[in-house]
Amino acid sequence: MNQSEDRCAGGIQYTLTRRKVRNINLRVRGDGSVAVSAPLRVDTARVDAFVAGHAGWVQRSRRLMLGRAEAEANTPLPSLAEVQARMIQLCQRYFPLFAATCPGGRMPRIRVKEMHTRWGSCSLRTGTLCFARRLGAMPAEAQEYVVVHEFCHFAHPNHGPAFWAAVGEILPDYARRRKLLQP
Secondary structure, eight states, X not given: XXXXXXXXXXXXXXXXXXXXXXXXXXXXXXXXXXXXXXXXXXXXXXXXXXXXXXXXXXXXXXXXXXXXXXXXXXXXXXXXXXXXXXXXXXXXXXXXXXXGXXXXXXXXXXXXXXXXXXXXXXXXXXXXXXXXXGGGGSOHHHHHHHHHHHHHTTTOSSOSHHHHHHHHHXXXXXXXXXXXXXX
């Protein structure tokens, strides 16, 4: 059973949840609140030290989210249907490069939904690529980067060196494209 408690460390208010995880995980939510999940075996002082040690990252993340929220408020988003059509088109274009790594060698299911902390996600279990509606308001090069990034997760589920090598093989300028997604 998960146990949660509100805590403060390094000037950061956060909610600590104990669960079956391997590492301490720190997340800044879309509303700016901070959530930490930690293994049951890790003592609270160590979790507090981890949060305090990442206080600068938390503050930067909050500023980025605020900037992103302001930019989005000033940019009308295309409809879900428009973004869905665009993402399907892009995925169909890149699919032949990734067919061998997709579950069953089939085109993944493509979904678009409201996501505020991610541009996209890949579900290996269901063979689904999901994209944030707000991605539809970004430049085409940024959209292509997210599509390639998510397709690469079928072969490399983490963000290790092999993953980034795969992204770079398809998009040698991926770092420049990735920066287009920052506010």
